[in-house]
Amino acid sequence: MGKAQYKKKTQGWRHNPLRVPDAHLGGGKAEGKADPAKEKQMIPVLNKLKSPQHADRTWACAAICNLIQNDAATRRLFQSRNVVGELIERLSDDVDEVVVEASGALRNLAIDGGHELCGEMANKGIMSHLTVLIGKISTTIDNILSGSGSESGPDKFFQERKHLLDLAENVMSLLWSMAEASPKTLQAVNATASESLLVKLLQGRETIGLGVSLAAAQALYSLSQDNFPFRKALITHPTALHTLIEVVQQDHLQAESSQQAKSKKGKGKDKQADGATQDDLPEGRALLRRILISGVLRNCVAAGSWADDKVDISTLTNATILPLVNGLLDVNMQEVCARVLQLVQEIPKQDIAIALGKDLKTDHKSGPELSLERIERSLNTVVTALEVLTNICAGLEDEDDVLEGAEVPETAEEADEDEEMDGVFDDEGLIEQGREPDAPFGDIASNPVVNPGATLSHLLSGLQLPRRLTALSQLTQLSFPPANDTPSPHPPTTSVLSMLHLRALEALNNLLLTTAASIPANASAATQAAAAAAIPMQGIWDAMFATIETIGSEPQALQLRGQEMRVEVLQMALGCVWGIAKIAPAQLSIQPPHIQALIDVQAVLRSELAKTRCIEALSSLASRQNVTIDENRAIGTWLTQQLTSPAAPLSAELLIAVLNAVIDVYADETKDSDEEVFVKGGFLEGLSGIVARVKGEVKKIDRRNDRQTRVRGEEAYENLVAFIKYRRSLLR
Incomplete structure (x- = not known):
């Protein structure tokens, strides 16, 4: 279980850079205490959504965006007055400008409100409106690209084109949010x-x-993740693959410069006056587009597939995608945070009367706000690049890629085995019937096939990814919302920073996992040391425990709503601890607090996978050649207590992990710690008294719905009985 790769991103943890979800706004914003001035403005704004004057309807849509921006309490007040339904109704307005502003308001609502509000939109029929708008946009785009609409006059064509492009951007963003x-x-x-x-x-x-x-x-990026129907439709589209490759290979700097030249015509003075160019920051949208499409291709095209004949994903990855990603990994996180805090202080205080002025637009921003938006976009580009890199570093081909959850029919032989297990035996009777220790203990599964998206030596030594990914994972003062009712100084930056740390740790986890899998089973210390030569083992180890200590210093925050990312980052840091411990544990300088931290953290982890990582990491530390007797005793005692304590029965996954860990640690009776810990600690007697209970727990695992776990459970049970017999034979 500790060997889990991260090839795909679940929809629930994507960061949407246009706005920040409720979860990162802090506890104070979740109490429902809306700004009284905004609350006073709410009813007139809602009333104007149904005004016979299209200018009033347009104004109302824009006003809603300004009133609720990053303000969950005010947004919920609007929601209670059916603002979602009213805005969806405006999507069928007969005035294009109203449709554009309504779609913009819904776009921002979807991102601000997250999954819950998107669900409300779906229940109130937004998808039928979006389907109509998609058809309208597609037809108009054809006209724009062909120039066939210009005969209506340059001014009208320009206005129609502007409305169409604004509408298209909003609708695409809504599709993106709804997909996730x-x-x-x-x-x-x-x-x-x-x-x-x-x-x-x-x-x-x-x-x-x-x-x-x-x-x-x-x-495209969101829809191509964990979504086979869309991936199939995309790669079978006649021009899709060619277009995606063109975007990935296009120079983003040239595209950026070309776009800036067009946008500055007649607008340069206004932008300078507003302070939008006070920072020498790149716009960054062309680069982000290029990275996103790189991710789409990595999501859709598997090496060796029929689509790969057109793409050659391995060559594209090594020649274009990996160098592009590599150029984004050296971010000075502390400098970014300092600049964000400075810009936050420069944001002008919003006056409600001005905010609801007659020239109101949904995306009007001050200079500092535009600078913050560019910083956030830059960080989000790094996040997406890390996701692409995580896919590249996922170099294992194993049985986990088969469909999960499929019910497998039980064979007659397996039914007979279950009936045989129903026989009433005490512990000693079961031990007597168990197999003899004539084979090595532990996992008997074959080694996985290692096949990363680039050569492992290039990833480790050439690009020095372990060191750089570790640097990106280190926490800052803005990485998480404060563990109290005070929101982050800039919630959007906090949202993207926490996601950036998580993605860096996922990529590092995959890289360490691939490295560990490349080391032959039972490799010598010299072989392990050679494999670890390109990895700053101790540096990563210390950095991971610094993260664990920082998150663990505020344990109350781990239980609060809006602090879920703390647990996610903690669990992934433990995955990297597992990887380091598996590669060359003898090279690590282990401190007693490290072992105790791995034991104590079990109480706050929510994921079975994360808990098994801790167990397997502890097993590696207790089994290393230079382990001290005290370290071995601390780990061995805790592991056996997990098995023998009736107070808190283990789940099937944890039971298997702990059984395998105990056998791995004490299978070699020649170690110095064996006599002092295993024998004097009475571990053999404790294990002999749980055989019947272990067999009963294994029998509870449904073979038809969870076949793999049942097989591993039976193997662990057989290993336990054989291990007991073997250890008893040494006493004769």
């Missing part, structure tokens, strides 16, 4: 058959601009 909300909304998005429009928007990227094509890339 739940399996139900993902299916609804799949049903819109949006892949043709998304590809078309990328094909016309030079004409339609960066904003719309970036939104299309983000939607």
Whole structure:
């Protein structure tokens, strides 16, 4: 279980960079204490959504965005007055400007409100409106790309084009958010058959601009993750693969410069006056688009597949994608945080009357806000690059790639075995019937096939990824929301930073896992040391425990709503601890607090996988050649207590992990710690008294629904009985 790779991203933890979800706004914002001034403005704004004047309807949609921006309490007040339903109704308005502003308000609501609000939108019928708008956008895009609409006059064509592009960006962002909300909304998005429009928007990227094509890339990236129907529809589209490759190989600096030249015509003075160019920061949208499409190709094209004949994903990865990702990994996190805190102080205080002025637009921002948005986009580009890198570093091919959850029929032989297990035996009777210790103890599974997306030596030595990923994983003062009712100084930065740390740890976890799998079973210390030569073992070890200590210093925060990312980062840091411990544990300088931390953290972990990582890491530490008797005793005593204590029975996964750990640690009776710990500690007597209980727990594992766990459980039980027989034979 500790050998888990991270090839795919679950929809629940994607960071959406346009706004920040409720979970990162802090406890104070969740108490429902809306700004009284905003609350006073709410009713007139809602009333104007149904005004006969289209200017009033447009204004109301924009006002809603300004009132609720990063303010969960005010947003919920609007929700209680059915603002979602009212805005969805405006998507069928007969005035284009109203539709554009309504879609923009819904886009921001979807991102601010997260999965819950997206579910409300789906229940109130937004998908049927989006399907209509997708068809309208597709037809108009065809006209724009062909220039066939310009005969209506340059001014009207320009206005129609502007509305269309704004609408397209909002609709693509809504598809993106809805795809990530739940399996139900993902299916609804799949049903819109949006892949043709998304590809078309990328094909016309030079004409339609960066904003719309970036939104299309983000939607493609979300839809291509864990979504086989969409991936199949995309790669079978006649021009999709060619278009995706073009985007990945296009120079983003040239695309950025071209877009900036177009946008500055007639607008340069206004931007300078507003302070938007006070920071010498790149716009970054072309680079993010390129990284996102790199991820789409990695998601959709498997090496050796029929689609790979057109793409050659290995060559594309090594020649283009990996160098592109590599250039994004050296971020000075402390400097970023300092700049963000400075910019936050420079944001002008919003006056409600000005915020609801007559020229209101949904995306009006001050200079410091635009600078913060660019910083956030840059960080999000690094996050996406890390996700692509995580996929590249996932170098194991094993049985976990088969479909999970499929019910396997039970054979007659297996039914007979279960009946045989029903016989009533005490511990000694079961030990007598168990197999003899004529084979090595522990896992008998074959070594996995190691096949990373790039050569392991290049990833480790050439790019020095272990050191650089470790640096990206280190926490800052803005990494998590404060563990109290005070929100983060800048919630969007906190949201993306916590995701950045998690993605860096996932990539590092995969890299360490692939390295550990490349070491032959029962390798000598010299072989382990050679494999670890390109990895700063002690540096990673100390950095992971610094993260564990920092998160563990505020244990109360781990139970609070909005602090879920603390647990996620903690669990992934433990995965990296497991990887380091597996590669060359004898090279590590282990301190007593490290072992105690791995034991104590079990109480706060929620994931079975994370708990097994801790158990397996402890097993590696207790089995290493230079382990002290005190270290071995601390680990061995805790492991055997987990097995023998009736107070807190272990789950099937943890039971198997602890059984395997005890056998691994004490299978060699020649070690110095054996007599002092295993024999004098009475571990053999304790293990002999749990045989019947272990057999009963294994029998509870449903063979039809969880066949793999049942097989591993039976192996662990057989190993336990054989181990007891073997240890008893040494006493004769």
